[in-house]
Amino acid sequence: MSAPVGHYQYDRIDRDFLQARIAEFERQVNRRLDGTLSEDEFKPLRLMNGLYLQLHAYMLRVAIPYGILDSRQLRKLGEIARRYDRDYGHFTTRQNIQFNWIRLEDTPAILRELAEVDMHAIQTSGNCIRNVTADEYAGAAADELVDPRVHAEILRQWSTLHPEFTFLPRKFKIAISGSPNDRVAARFHDIGILARPGEDGAPVFRIFVGGGLGRTPVIGQELFDSVREEHLLATLEAILRVYNAHGRRDNIYKARIKILVQAIGVEAYREAVEAELSQMDLERYRLTPEAVAAIRSRFAVPQLEAPADADAVLAQQRRDDPLFDRWVRSNTHVHRDPGHIIATISLKPAGGIPGDATSAQIARLADLADAYSFGEIRITHLQNVVLGHVRKDRLRDLWLGLAEVGLAEANIGLIGDIVACPGLDYCALANARSIPIAQKLGARFADTALQAEIGALRINISGCINACGHHHAGHIGLLGVDKRGEEFFQLTVGGRAENGAAIGTILGAALPEDETVDAIARLVDCYLGRRESGETFLDTLTRLGHEPFREAAYEAV
Amino acid sequence: MKRPVRLEPGQKLVLTANRLLDGRTVWWCADGSWDLHIGRAALLDADETEAVLARVAGEAQRDGVVGVYDTAVQAVMPPEPVTVREKIRAHGPTVHPEFAVESQQ
Numbered sequence: 001m002s003a004p005v006g007h008y009q010y011d012r013i014d015r016d017f018l019q020a021r022i023a024e025f026e027r028q029v030n031r032r033l034d035g036t037l038s039e040d041e042f043k044p045l046r047l048m049n050g051l052y053l054q055l056h057a058y059m060l061r062v063a064i065p066y067g068i069l070d071s072r073q074l075r076k077l078g079e080i081a082r083r084y085d086r087d088y089g090h091f092t093t094r095q096n097i098q099f100n101w102i103r104l105e106d107t108p109a110i111l112r113e114l115a116e117v118d119m120h121a122i123q124t125s126g127n128c129i130r131n132v133t134a135d136e137y138a139g140a141a142a143d144e145l146v147d148p149r150v151h152a153e154i155l156r157q158w159s160t161l162h163p164e165f166t167f168l169p170r171k172f173k174i175a176i177s178g179s180p181n182d183r184v185a186a187r188f189h190d191i192g193i194l195a196r197p198g199e200d201g202a203p204v205f206r207i208f209v210g211g212g213l214g215r216t217p218v219i220g221q222e223l224f225d226s227v228r229e230e231h232l233l234a235t236l237e238a239i240l241r242v243y244n245a246h247g248r249r250d251n252i253y254k255a256r257i258k259i260l261v262q263a264i265g266v267e268a269y270r271e272a273v274e275a276e277l278s279q280m281d282l283e284r285y286r287l288t289p290e291a292v293a294a295i296r297s298r299f300a301v302p303q304l305e306a307p308a309d310a311d312a313v314l315a316q317q318r319r320d321d322p323l324f325d326r327w328v329r330s331n332t333h334v335h336r337d338p339g340h341i342i343a344t345i346s347l348k349p350a351g352g353i354p355g356d357a358t359s360a361q362i363a364r365l366a367d368l369a370d371a372y373s374f375g376e377i378r379i380t381h382l383q384n385v386v387l388g389h390v391r392k393d394r395l396r397d398l399w400l401g402l403a404e405v406g407l408a409e410a411n412i413g414l415i416g417d418i419v420a421c422p423g424l425d426y427c428a429l430a431n432a433r434s435i436p437i438a439q440k441l442g443a444r445f446a447d448t449a450l451q452a453e454i455g456a457l458r459i460n461i462s463g464c465i466n467a468c469g470h471h472h473a474g475h476i477g478l479l480g481v482d483k484r485g486e487e488f489f490q491l492t493v494g495g496r497a498e499n500g501a502a503i504g505t506i507l508g509a510a511l512p513e514d515e516t517v518d519a520i521a522r523l524v525d526c527y528l529g530r531r532e533s534g535e536t537f538l539d540t541l542t543r544l545g546h547e548p549f550r551e552a553a554y555e556a557v
Numbered sequence: 558m559k560r561p562v563r564l565e566p567g568q569k570l571v572l573t574a575n576r577l578l579d580g581r582t583v584w585w586c587a588d589g590s591w592d593l594h595i596g597r598a599a600l601l602d603a604d605e606t607e608a609v610l611a612r613v614a615g616e617a618q619r620d621g622v623v624g625v626y627d628t629a630v631q632a633v634m635p636p637e638p639v640t641v642r643e644k645i646r647a648h649g650p651t652v653h654p655e656f657a658v659e660s661q662q
């Protein structure tokens with residue numbers, strides 16, 4: 001088989017390892033079923049293999065390294081949804097997929113099926129380095145400076161089964177981007193990495209530490225401005241060692257690196273990292289140009305050939321079909337090749353469940369990826385799907401194909417493109433349901449012309465303080481809280497994960513569930529009534545401050 | 558540590574857990590079995606619950622269930638949990654009416 005476009009190709013060692021790991025887990029499952037292992041003993045073992053116990057069933061989280069899949073892998077995910085789940089899967093903000101209705105006894109068989117396509121669920125849970133996320137437009141966007149996938153893959157290999165970092169104080173999340181436009185929420189990660197070309201052509205890396213959401217939202221601080229490629233792994237290793245040695249293990253709420261960085265200050269953290277580096281064997285961690293080239297060679301390069309009139313064909317089609325034009329406006333991004341374009345497929349149908357896709361939709365996405373984008377698919381941290389390399393003159397055919405399976409919603413970056421965690425409909429930790437609010441908001445703002453009129457506005461919903469729906473980073477954020485067993489929502493405004501990262505400000509007391517959607521509609525009305533020409537929601541909010549929005553939200557209460 | 562149970566008038570307690578094999582939510586019945594349907598759950602008074610819970614939890618492995626605990630319900634037929642969380646566990650995700658526990662065997 002030729003190397004896949006977009007992700008690293010496994011070799012024999014990778015595959016043998018996965019089989020051994022599945023056999024081990026199967027034995028653990030059997031010992032759990034026959035009672036040799038208690039639940040307390042088994043729980044950490046199943047979590048290491050991505051298996052959670054939720055409200056109604058087991059949930060399996062499958063890793064999608066840096067969010068990139070090939071069509072064969074996506075098809076397999078669809079088959080698993082059909083065969084072992086209830087015919088759908090849920091794509092998450094960490095570019096993974098979760099299956100909500102898994103049986104414990106089926107899990108080894110599912111893992112074997114995943115291994116057939118070089119996939120697994122390892123390190124999707126537990127206090128280890130989780131799936132490294134990357135820019136969803138990697139290797140395709142015109143605004144990209146460095147393709148982050150090669151280094152994301154290097155980080156994947158470094159962090160997978162790293163013996164020293166398997167039992168960190170707490171989970172650890174890394175994101176990497178190579179564009180000046182942050183599309184990975186770099187400053188909300190334990191480590192955020194922004195790559196750019198250095199003077200000698202080799203990339204250099206700007207590294208942020210200590211960002212995060214959850215109970216204590218913190219914006220990551222710059223630890224180093226320009227780490228050279230050869231020192232990338234040594235630097236990360238040193239950052240993790242300092243955290244592993246000094247991060248708190250006595251209190252789960254204070255265990256993330258962000259708390260350590262806050263406690264000692266970023267300067268002291270930097271000094272500790274430098275001290276660690278000074279006594280490390282740097283040779284051992286040196287990332288040589290040869291090593292980078294070897295990884296790069298495991299990625300196939302798409303042959304981007306387009307007819308000379310591809311751009312003109314697309315322009316004409318947009319003039320002829322206003323609906324198509326609207327979709328192109330919201331759901332595409334400029335490709336580095338003038339004959340190609342990046343298409344983002346919304347998994348946010350009006351009134352639907354954000355991030356869910358049926359097995360039929362998943363299968364169709366795989367077919368469309370084969371037909372239009374070199375068989376390559378990306379999952380975004382906003383729970384959508386990207387086809388990275390679509391020929392401009394074929395974009396309309398893709399759009400028509402998407403429409404057949406209800407995936408042609410024109411709402412990327414707009415109010416309908418809601419991010420929501422599973423919430424109390426599934427999640428054992430939840431306070432409130434996230435999905436129904438998303439559905440009601442989606443239905444309320446279903447009109448795509450209205451959405452285009454409202455412009456860039458991101459709503460994020462989390463069902464509890466763990467913030468899996470990134471509510472602190474939403475332009476409008478909703479946090480579910482429990483008041484005596486009833487669902488309430490706290491509203492925040494002004495958060496953003498992109499450049500100029502900010503944590504949303506709480507508007508006031510939490511609202512009962514049935515008043516929340518109306519309150520948000522009033523926030524939007526307040527913005528539409530007061531915005532000046534060309535302003536987005538965030539612009540108007542910045543100009544006017546929170547007070548008018550607070551008044552609007554609480555007006556009827 | 559067991560928190561003291563405060564029941565409102567008209568409320569009782571039921572025992573619930575997840576099935577080991579498939580994780581499904583189940584409810585403890587008077588005959589010692591576990592059932593998907595809360596309608597068959599045994600209704601317990603606050604003062605007897607602690608002892609019953611301790612006994613039933615001790616048999617969880619034999620019974621193929623995980624994480625036994627008690628929760629308050631309105632003592633009507635079928636009993637209805639007091640909290641949204643337990644209502645959702647009893648009836649299934651609200652966003653997929655087709656998966657309602659009531660429609661399953």
Ligand code: HEM
Binds near residue numbers: 214421
């Ligand atoms: C349903 C099962 C899930 C459970 C039990 C769960 C659990 C948690 C917990 C406990 C935290 C807080 C960690 C901390 O602050 O130290 C967290 C954070 C997070 N989770 Fe989840 N989660 C679940 C699903 C999801 C889903 C579906 C997504 C994506 C939509 C997701 C993405 C995240 C993200 C992005 C964070 C924030 C990381 C940070 O604090 O910086 N999780 N999760």
Ligand code: SF4
Binds near residue numbers: 421428431462
């Ligand atoms: S934010 Fe809370 S409710 Fe939502 S998935 Fe995370 S842990 Fe569950």
